[in-house]
Amino acid sequence: MTPSYGGLALEIVVPVYNEEAVLERSITRLAEYLTNEMPSTWKITIADNASTDRTPVIAARLSEHLPNVEYRRLEVKGRGYALRDAWSASDAKVLAYLDVDLSTDLAALPPLVAPLLSGHSDISIGTRLGQSSRVSRGPKREFISRSYNFLLRRTMQVRFSDAQCGFKAIRADVARRLLPHVEDNGWFFDTELLIIAERSGLRIHEIPVDWVDDPDSRVDIKQTALDDLRGMVRVAGSLVNGVIPVQALYAELGRRPIVPSGRPSFFGQVLRFGLVGVASTLAFALLYLMLQGPFGSQEANFLALLITAVGNTAANRRFTFGISGPEKLFVQQFQGLLVFLLAWTVTSSSLVVLHAGTPDASPNLELLTLTAANIFATLLRFVLLRLWVFRARGNDKRSGLVALQPFAESAQ
Numbered sequence: 442m443t444p445s446y447g448g449l450a451l452e453i454v455v456p457v458y459n460e461e462a463v464l465e466r467s468i469t470r471l472a473e474y475l476t477n478e479m480p481s482t483w484k485i486t487i488a489d490n491a492s493t494d495r496t497p498v499i500a501a502r503l504s505e506h507l508p509n510v511e512y513r514r515l516e517v518k519g520r521g522y523a524l525r526d527a528w529s530a531s532d533a534k535v536l537a538y539l540d541v542d543l544s545t546d547l548a549a550l551p552p553l554v555a556p557l558l559s560g561h562s563d564i565s566i567g568t569r570l571g572q573s574s575r576v577s578r579g580p581k582r583e584f585i586s587r588s589y590n591f592l593l594r595r596t597m598q599v600r601f602s603d604a605q606c607g608f609k610a611i612r613a614d615v616a617r618r619l620l621p622h623v624e625d626n627g628w629f630f631d632t633e634l635l636i637i638a639e640r641s642g643l644r645i646h647e648i649p650v651d652w653v654d655d656p657d658s659r660v661d662i663k664q665t666a667l668d669d670l671r672g673m674v675r676v677a678g679s680l681v682n683g684v685i686p687v688q689a690l691y692a693e694l695g696r697r698p699i700v701p702s703g704r705p706s707f708f709g710q711v712l713r714f715g716l717v718g719v720a721s722t723l724a725f726a727l728l729y730l731m732l733q734g735p736f737g738s739q740e741a742n743f744l745a746l747l748i749t750a751v752g753n754t755a756a757n758r759r760f761t762f763g764i765s766g767p768e769k770l771f772v773q774q775f776q777g778l779l780v781f782l783l784a785w786t787v788t789s790s791s792l793v794v795l796h797a798g799t800p801d802a803s804p805n806l807e808l809l810t811l812t813a814a815n816i817f818a819t820l821l822r823f824v825l826l827r828l829w830v831f832r833a834r835g836n837d838k839r840s841g842l843v844a845l846q847p848f849a850e851s852a853q
Contacts, residue, residue, distance in 0.1 A: 450481035451554055452533035456488045456523035460541050461495040465503060467543050467732040472507050474547045481558060484533065485510045488523035521623070521630030528616050534558065536616055538631075540607030546651040553648055554610050562646035563615045563694070564638050566601060571649035578654030584637035590671060597636055598755075601645050604632040608650060615643060618694060622685050628665050629672035636676055640687040640770075642695025666838060681771045688769075704763045704833060711823075713761040718819045725815065729808060738807055742788055750781035752853075754830075762831040783825070784818035816833045 453471070457464060468487065475483050479571045488499040489512065497514060504512040515526050535557045539545065545567055556562035570590060576583075586605060593604055599723045609631055613620075615638070625633050639645060679685045705713060725745045732741035754777030758764050764773075791814035795802050802810075 448482070449531075449533040450558060451479070451483040451535045452527075452531045452535060453483065454484060454486045454488050454524055454527040454536065454538045455541050456490060456518075456520045456527075456538065457492060457496055457500070457541050458490050458518060459492045459494045459496055461492075461499055463542060464496055464499050466505050467541050468500075468507070468510060470543065471539070471547065472510060474550070475509075478547075478551065480555075481852065483509060486527050486531075487512045488515065488527045489513065490515045490520065490523040491518040517626075518627060519630075521626035524630060525620055525623075525626065527610075528613075529620065530764060531613060534613055535610055537610035538607070538612050539656075541556055542655040544652050544655050545606065545608040549608065549650045553608065556612055556646045557612050559603050560612075561644075563612055563643040563696075564635065564649065565610045565646040566603065566635070567606045567650040567652075567725050568601075568603035568647045569606050569650060569652045570602045571647065574649040575651040576654075577652070582654060585666065589666065593632070597640050597677065598635060601635055601639065601647060603647075604635055606650065606652070615694060616691060622690075624675070624679075625672050627668060627694065629669050632669065633672060633676055637687065637690070639729040640680065640685070641690035641695070643697050660688055679777070705761070710761050710827065714757060714823050714826075717753060717756045718823075720756075721749045722812070722815055722819070724752070725749045726808065726812065729811065730804075733804055733807075737780060738792060738804075739789060742792065742811060743785060746781060746788065750784070753777075754781075757826055758831060762826070764831060773830050777826075780825050780830065783814075784822055786820070787818045788814040790814075 453475075455468065460467075462486070468485065472485060485507075487503065487510070489496055489500055497512075500512040504510050513523075513527055513530075515523055524538055535554050537550075537554060539606070547566055553565045553567060557565055564843060568574060570587065578586075586603075589605065590603055593599060594602075605628075612633075619634060619637055619641075619809070622637055623633050676685075680687065713733065716841065727750055728745035729741050732744050754774060758773060758777075788811050792807065792809050795807065795810045799806065
């Protein structure tokens with residue numbers, strides 16, 4: 442893991458606020474571990490964000506008596522402020538941070554930073570939700586953590602499993618590009634950083650960790666959860682509106698496929714779209730039958746279409762039209778929503794016509810009518826997806842002409 446260029450390989454930032462009870466014990470333990478187990482050059486930075494107890498005195502004493510330990514004082518409260526300040530001033534190749542309680546077993550530290558020192562990955566995070574992770578914490582915090590990460594994956598469409606574990610590392614060159622686009626300076630700071638990184642095509646490496654809850658944690662869980670929800674809404678809006686330049690970041694930093702995937706032929710698109718359509722239609726029918734009783738036919742139709750439309754658009758983007766990466770992701774999702782609204786109009790109109798002619802139509806007849814309307818809407822959706830949402834551009838068009846040329850020549 443020793444970098445060939447020389448210099449400082451790793452800087453570990455420990456953000457602290459009023460941690461006089463555990464600071465000396467934790468920093469001493471961390472320094473001893475790094476001395477004995479870390480082959481690369483390293484430094485520990487105690488990042489104090491406006492502590493009002495004896496934390497500054499203890500931190501200053503530790504920096505004087507322990508080698509490779511420094512102390513930074515920031516007169517503003519906030520973990521994000523502390524990390525941003527320390528990381529921006531660092532000259533290390535890899536930047537990391539640990540919670541001061543050292544809840545995560547330090548044995549996970551070498552595998553956390555190794556992929557970054559080698560250049561294999563861009564960001565590395567510990568996860569408490571991996572199959573081989575070993576975690577000891579109360580049921581309340583377990584439920585809140587799992588619920589938050591589940592919501593994050595479903596709403597932001599991220600793939601990393603644990604956004605909140607205080608055990609992360611990032612390559613310094615990547616941090617310099619991403620930090621200006623991270624707005625939060627509190628507990629949502631690293632979640633926002635991870636969302637932007639993944640949207641920019643960076644590789645996030647996860648390692649399972651052993652983690653023991655700190656019973657003396659003073660984190661306001663309720664307020665933190667509310668701040669996180671507000672942060673998710675803000676970041677989603679910034680991504681949709683293009684405030685965060687993920688396409689430019691992807692072009693500069695993103696890891697593109699080794700072999701770019703080709704766009705399927707027209708016949709391949711038809712076949713793949715049909716497979717996705719069959720799966721979506723079956724899912725719609727099942728959801729409609731489940732929702733029709735408690736919500737009514739029109740509401741059940743809308744909800745079933747909305748749920749299946751989300752998966753349908755994502756599947757067609759990747760599987761049918763061979764599009765991957767973050768480019769125009771949110772624009773295409775919005776266009777897919779417009780296509781969904783058109784499909785909903787078609788199917789809703791079919792129910793209106795059915796009820797006008799047969800007021801006492803049975804649920805089975807409603808389902809039959811909606812299925813027929815969905816077939817028409819599916820054909821319309823394919824045309825709109827192919828010619829509007831996921832239309833071929835540039836090389837894709839030329840590739841399509843080349844692919845069709847043998848058919849044209851044989852027809853002459």
